[in-house]
Amino acid sequence: MTAHLSETLTLLLVEDDDGDAFLVEELLQEAAAPPRIFRARSLQEARTKLTPGIQCVLVDLSLPDATRLEALEEVLAMAPHAAVLVLTGLRDAHVGVAAVSAGAQDYLVKQDIDAPLLTRAIRYAMERKRADQTQLRLVQAELIAKENARTQRGLLPSPLLTSDAIEHLTRYLPGSGGTLAGDFLDAVQTPDGAFHVVVGDVCGHGPDEAALGVALRIAWRTLVLAGQTGGTLLRTLDTLLRAERKAPEIFTTLCTATIAPDLRSARMRVVGHPPPVLVRDGTVEVLEGGPSGPPLGIFPDAEWSVIDVPLGDKWSIMFYTDGLIEAAVGDRDELLGVDGLVGLVREHGAVDLDRLIRHAGTLSDDLAVVVVSRRTA
Structure with missing residues (x-):
């Protein structure tokens, strides 16, 4: 079965394990429009590669220089424009749930990943990020409108x-x-x-x-x-x-x-x-x-x-x-x-x-x- 991505993406994979990174990269090559993939082996390396051109980040929560939600918090702070998917091990599925609550768009258990699931999760994460940003802009516009109305009453x-x-x-x-x-x-x-x-x-x-x-x-x-x-x-x-x-x-x-x-x-x-x-x-x-x-x-x-x-x-x-x-x-x-x-x-x-x-x-x-x-x- 061929996986489908709705657009050609630029993706950063933050993963220190070469085997897991190779698996993710191979699965993404099966997509109809394979994304451009950059890889970082640590949070420090990710800092140098998280440019505005990165649209989606896949981040492992067990990195050599950051663990658990610390890694996620750093990525969210460095790339507020990007959709973020968390990669967890089978024993850390509960951490994935906590990661979504902390701001990630979704999480994936490494042992359960296949090509259709991975590409679908990325696509859905992108859509959730767009929806989140749209909602944020609406809230900001509403706040600005209220402030303008309050000031206008003074004018x-x-x-x-x-x-x-x-x-x-x-x-x-x-x-x-x-x-x-x-x-x-x-x-x-x-x-x-x-x-x-x-x-x-x-x-x-x-x-x-x-x-x-x-x-x-x-x-x-x-x-x-x-x-x-x-x-x-x-x-x-x-x-x-x-x-x-x-x-x-x-x-x-x-x-x-x-x-x-x-x-x-x-x-x-x-x-x-x-x-x-x-x-x-x-x-x-x-x-x-x-x-x-x-x-x-x-x-x-x-x-x-x-x-x-x-x-x-x-x-x-x-x-x-x-x-x-x-x-x-x-x-x-x-x-x-x-x-x-x-x-x-x-x-x-x-x-x-x-x-x-x-x-x-x-x-x-x-x-x-x-x-x-x-x-x-």
Whole structure:
């Protein structure tokens, strides 16, 4: 009877007994696709031959420099990518069971081995290893998703708005890589009736940047509720950023606005950030006046100027991170840009957030958007 292996494998046989090694090698030659076999006579020799190219390891548990499960533990640590089958003697069958519990995919009793059994055991071990790795990836993905969701709840808080005079809409989307980054947003109404909004972006991607974004967002909310909305707020955020960042080159851009209680004007600071898009009495424009100053974390003595913006009776303001204007559009994957964004808003006649994001293009970076509008009767 001819044995069958589902693919040509690279296999390492860790066996000090020449007779047993010869038997295993001869049996494997009967397979339809005989594997490439490397042999090690000791655990020390196996260390030099356990490369990433080894897909399966057959290991004897009675080696000259390791015994019983010690040998298995060493092999599992050295080759986490490979399927592992344990070879035992007839008297050590119970050790084989313990080996499977310790992480081996299967065990074989040397006296019972024949060609079909050996090739079938290798094939099944490979499939079990693939299944184990798939399950591990699923568990890891689930854990990452839970961590991202937990962090995202910090990035996307419930706005503290006590009046219904303002309509407040937000969207937060990961870029094409799906990795959570440091974009953050928030909105707060203070007892004097003023509305405060922030959208920010910590440079870089990953959990450290996301955590830093959460810290900055919470600090912004705390400072606003404590009555600090001017230069003191930005200087405090700058100090916090420098204390919490993992590397000195990490900086943060943001746009923060305070809308007056009568809803007819706003004071904004554009801190190295893309300018907001304004819709006032049917006219779509980008905020003029240039940036208020550099991003946080660049210059220790930076100052940020105020941009006073008249709003009128009917208006909407869109704050966003650069993931929106860096979306790839068209066949040539050109960036949308600020002008393209303004053009889309004009084309739609208003800030239709979902439609706007859908038509913006392919996101390569995280995207955070806040739209605040004065409700009309």
